[in-house]
Amino acid sequence: MTAISVSRLSKRFGTTKALSDVSLRIGAGEMVALIGASGSGKSTLIRHLAGLETGEGEASRVEIFGTLAQGAGRMAPGAREVRGDVSVIFQQFNLVSRLSVLTNVLIGTLGRIPRWRGTLGLFRRPERQEAHAALARVGIGQTGAQRASTLSGGQQQRAAIARTLVQRARILLADEPIASLDPASARRVMDVLSEVNRTDGITVLVSLHQVEYARRYFARTIAMRDGQIVFDGPSTALTNDFLSELYGSASEELVLPDAPAAHEADRREPARQPRKAALEAV
Missing domain, CATH: 3.40.50.300 (P-loop containing nucleotide triphosphate hydrolases)
Structure with missing residues (x-):
């Protein structure tokens, strides 16, 4: 294909x-x-x-x-x-620096959950579990509660990749x-x-x-x-x-x-x- x-x-x-x-x-x-x-x-x-x-x-x-x-x-x-x-990652990471790393990854779910839940940031347990698993997979599983701005450049880029995994982009x-x-x-x-x-x-x-x-x-x-x-x-x-x-x-x-x-x-x-x-x- x-x-x-x-x-x-x-x-x-x-x-x-x-x-x-x-x-x-x-x-x-x-x-x-x-x-x-x-x-x-x-x-x-x-x-x-x-x-x-x-x-x-x-x-x-x-x-x-x-x-x-x-x-x-x-x-x-x-x-x-x-x-x-289609998911896109950029040179400058495009994370929301004031939000937690986990919330940045959960943004990847916005295309497949009701808009009102996304607007209010109401993510369910399975979605959070999926985001935690994605962070662990890219090697930064311990960073979920941190603000995105506290990550190094390489960690921020891997968080962006985790967001892609949660988006389930092909x-x-x-x-x-x-x-x-x-x-x-x-x-x-x-x-x-x-x-x-x-x-x-x-x-x-x-x-x-x-x-x-x-x-x-x-x-x-x-x-x-x-x-x-x-x-x-x-x-x-x-x-x-x-x-x-x-x-x-x-x-x-x-x-x-x-x-x-x-x-x-x-x-x-x-x-x-x-x-x-x-x-x-x-």
Whole structure:
């Protein structure tokens, strides 16, 4: 089954063409990296997949699990229901800092409980149990009662992933989720994303600047430049020469020596049950 289908998607902001006739397909259960220099169109593409932007042109289409989300520059009538299958995490975590971590995770239930209960914050015991379990699964089970603002960056990002689990989304879009994290925290977040993909079969699309993570964690990578897809294939085929051309003068900071490819990383001991003490440290 195809989870995401994009056909001839274009978008212009003023005189800048952010997306130019983009077409792609991502299968259900795939974990795909999206790379490219700043301004290449990665975030704009993710915003369209999340239903936060509409494309241009009569031929443009975005489908989620075979259901039209937007077409011909307009949201489809069933777009609201489609959005329930899609969760988005961002670089800046998007948690409500004054609320508890548990309440932030429970926000993931709002699309499937009565609106009045969500407005009043009346979450039932099974919903709270599910949220606690999601926090434990991402390695921060002890933080539920804390204010979100007290968490480290890596912990906040993992809380955002827990919110996705509670939402029961079938697609997770992550826009630069590790860009502001230190290397240790970034690896832990990537381990959690990889585990969620393997165990739950959630389709994961992650926008990245750090190219070594694309080669280490993902079997497939899509590269963008000037609003167009310039590479779509196995991450093992990402040569340093190609990446240097893709990123230009920034390549020395973003492209590290060749890392183990995704298929090699899969042979490492899987992080299905992350060691609690290690994960909770960051």
